[in-house]
Amino acid sequence: MDREVFLGTHRRALAEFADMSVRAGRPEHVQGGGGNTSVKLPGGLMAIKASGFRLDDITPRRGYALMHHAPVAAFYEETDPAALGDDAEARGAGVAKAHTVTLEGAEPLRPSVEAGAHALLDAYVVHTHTVYANLACCAQQPEEILREALAGVPYCFVPYVDPGARLSFAIHRAITQNPEGRFLIFLQNHGLIASGATAPEALQRHKTACAALKEWFRAPDYPVVSLRAEGEALHHSATPFLAAHRENYGRARLMESCLYPDQLVYLAHQSEEVLTGVYRMGRTEALALEELLTAVIYLYETAGARGVRLVSMSDAAKHFIDNWESEAYRKSVAREAREDRP
Numbered sequence: 538m539d540r541e542v543f544l545g546t547h548r549r550a551l552a553e554f555a556d557m558s559v560r561a562g563r564p565e566h567v568q569g570g571g572g573n574t575s576v577k578l579p580g581g582l583m584a585i586k587a588s589g590f591r592l593d594d595i596t597p598r599r600g601y602a603l604m605h606h607a608p609v610a611a612f613y614e615e616t617d618p619a620a621l622g623d624d625a626e627a628r629g630a631g632v633a634k635a636h637t638v639t640l641e642g643a644e645p646l647r648p649s650v651e652a653g654a655h656a657l658l659d660a661y662v663v664h665t666h667t668v669y670a671n672l673a674c675c676a677q678q679p680e681e682i683l684r685e686a687l688a689g690v691p692y693c694f695v696p697y698v699d700p701g702a703r704l705s706f707a708i709h710r711a712i713t714q715n716p717e718g719r720f721l722i723f724l725q726n727h728g729l730i731a732s733g734a735t736a737p738e739a740l741q742r743h744k745t746a747c748a749a750l751k752e753w754f755r756a757p758d759y760p761v762v763s764l765r766a767e768g769e770a771l772h773h774s775a776t777p778f779l780a781a782h783r784e785n786y787g788r789a790r791l792m793e794s795c796l797y798p799d800q801l802v803y804l805a806h807q808s809e810e811v812l813t814g815v816y817r818m819g820r821t822e823a824l825a826l827e828e829l830l831t832a833v834i835y836l837y838e839t840a841g842a843r844g845v846r847l848v849s850m851s852d853a854a855k856h857f858i859d860n861w862e863s864e865a866y867r868k869s870v871a872r873e874a875r876e877d878r879p
């Protein structure tokens with residue numbers, strides 16, 4: 538299909554999707570290129586954030602890939618993951634690739650690695666690494682906190698599993714066992730997925746969950762994140778919250794132990810200089826690091842004040858992310874994307 542015809546046909550839904558993505562793309566909800574959103578359009582295509590883009594990059598015209606969602610969902614619904622063994626990730630990636638569509642006149646983009654989970658859920662899906670959900674999801678006793686904070690609200694909780702195909706299988710299992718909870722899914726050491734028949738419905742569920750957890754943790758308002766540029770390839774931290782707290786946090790908590798995958802993806806292999814707030818890189822990458830550092834320190838500070846202990850990802854989980862080709866792709870696109878920013 539021609540790109541302009543497609544954009545005209547789906548103008549309203551794509552505008553809702555872009556608006557939802559920008560609203561979900563605030564730094565307390567996603568850091569750097571993390572998180573992803575999608576919409577299922579009449580006719581069978583799903584628009585989903587493309588790898589390497591930020592949520593606030595999405596417009597009705599750019600920042601997303603297109604795929605046929607029904608065959609992707611069918612793969613997760615009809616396949617026994619145990620039968621795939623070590624091939625699960627490769628097979629899931631293959632299915633996503635096989636059903637990705639590039640319109641005439643559009644640049645080919647890769648769908649978010651979490652496309653499988655989106656295909657299984659309602660029309661509008663918001664997946665974030667919001668600090669409010671992660672206060673509970675990274676806690677030592679996540680289920681106890683969620684039970685108390687979200688009393689009366691149906692939700693699913695998915696224990697930690699590697700992102701990608703294995704996570705999509707785990708989400709399929711969770712929503713099959715607990716269909717009422719399918720609209721609000723908490724992912725241990727990872728984040729939150731909210732969905733709905735409309736964009737406002739998905740956003741409202743996300744907001745309700747965040748508000749309940751913010752209240753349970755008596756969490757302070759999220760700090761304003763800012764950077765100061767000194768030329769194109771040198772940026773300085775300008776977030777007062779980081780200035781006030783960074784001296785209590787060193788390499789061990791920020792770069793070696795990881796609360797959730799993005800922390801590892803963005804911070805683990807950086808020079809220690811970034812912990813002092815000096816970023817020798819372009820704005821997109823520097824901003825991702827400033828957002829990550831703010832989120833991680835906010836999590837530790839807020840949980841600590843409430844007497845909740847946070848636990849980091851296991852070595853096996855970190856090893857998977859470190860060797861995951863898709864994440865390397867995401868980072869490389871995030872770096873390229875800054876070149877064509879207006």
Ligand SMILES: [Zn+2]
Pocket residue numbers: 572651664665666727728
């Ligand atoms: Zn995620």
